[in-house]
Amino acid sequence: MSEIEIIDDVLYMYTTPFENWWSNHIFFETEKMGVVVYDVPFLNEDGKALWEQIKKYTSGEISLFILSHGHSDHWSSIDFFSGVAPDAAILTAKETANNIQIMGKAYVNWTEMFGTWSHIPELIIKPTETFEKEKVIDAGDFTLKLYTTGPAEDTEHTVIYIPELKVLLANDVIYKGYHPWNEEERDGHWLRVLDWLRTFDVKTVVPGHGPVCGPEIFDDMEKWLTLYQDLRLEYAGRYGIKDMPPENREKMIEEMKAEFPDWVEGDLQISCGKMLAPPYSYGNNKYSVTKI
Numbered sequence: 001m002s003e004i005e006i007i008d009d010v011l012y013m014y015t016t017p018f019e020n021w022w023s024n025h026i027f028f029e030t031e032k033m034g035v036v037v038y039d040v041p042f043l044n045e046d047g048k049a050l051w052e053q054i055k056k057y058t059s060g061e062i063s064l065f066i067l068s069h070g071h072s073d074h075w076s077s078i079d080f081f082s083g084v085a086p087d088a089a090i091l092t093a094k095e096t097a098n099n100i101q102i103m104g105k106a107y108v109n110w111t112e113m114f115g116t117w118s119h120i121p122e123l124i125i126k127p128t129e130t131f132e133k134e135k136v137i138d139a140g141d142f143t144l145k146l147y148t149t150g151p152a153e154d155t156e157h158t159v160i161y162i163p164e165l166k167v168l169l170a171n172d173v174i175y176k177g178y179h180p181w182n183e184e185e186r187d188g189h190w191l192r193v194l195d196w197l198r199t200f201d202v203k204t205v206v207p208g209h210g211p212v213c214g215p216e217i218f219d220d221m222e223k224w225l226t227l228y229q230d231l232r233l234e235y236a237g238r239y240g241i242k243d244m245p246p247e248n249r250e251k252m253i254e255e256m257k258a259e260f261p262d263w264v265e266g267d268l269q270i271s272c273g274k275m276l277a278p279p280y281s282y283g284n285n286k287y288s289v290t291k292i
């Protein structure tokens with residue numbers, strides 16, 4: 001996978017080659033606002049690599065960062081960017097701003113207590129601007145329609161729809177070719193979000209992880225989430241995924257892999273409760289689990 005993909009000669013998608021995550025970050029130059037950046041990488045060194053690409057393809061005059069959701073592989077290197085674009089606004093949904101504060105503190109606490117996870121944010125960022133529900137930004141040559149989704153892969157996401165390009169920037173509501181992270185089991189509302197996204201007139205979907213795709217991805221995501229629900233009912237019954245007996249966990253993982261043999265499985269282990277990603281594994285699972 002190349003690090004830069006250009007979409008409709010307008011949008012630049014930078015994929016962070018960090019471990020096995022392949023997070024996507026998008027930047028573009030606008031008539032009215034200079035450069036807009038949608039999500040930045042986890043590590044400052046990857047933020048710096050993204051910054052080099054931004055300078056290569058645009059004026060480098062960043063006026064706005066839009067952060068899609070609270071997971072730190074989409075916002076943490078704002079730490080670096082605050083040095084090269086100190087006056088740029090940082091916009092998130094209100095719930096995401098809240099989640100960044102809560103999660104950021106939990107990451108820092110976890111590492112102080114156990115020192116097991118090296119990839120923590122350097123600091124907990126504060127968005128300069130928040131919004132609720134929807135926000136329309138006239139960028140001049142095209143429009144950015146920001147919509148909050150409610151719970152899906154995170155407690156809240158901001159997707160961007162650009163009607164002139166029929167492009168949907170979907171962040172982690174959509175994974176392409178990767179088993180999604182569903183450790184917190186928001187699959188019920190996530191499916192509702194997918195149904196709603198189907199109502200958009202979309203030609204191109206830019207996922208949070210994986211290559212650029214088309215609206216057929218909605219079917220793939222629905223299939224994954226529905227199978228997950230069916231198998232959870234079969235193997236966990238009325239319990240949550242983290243309380244599922246270990247032998248059933250293995251069966252569920254194998255069945256998911258069999259149905260999606262080409263998908264990268266890193267997060268599947270976590271989604272089926274086999275490994276718990278910090279800071280969640282505070283002992284709320286009655287079976288012993290592998291800590292990462």
Ligand SMILES: [Zn+2]
Nearest residue numbers: 071153154172
């Ligand atoms: Zn995420």
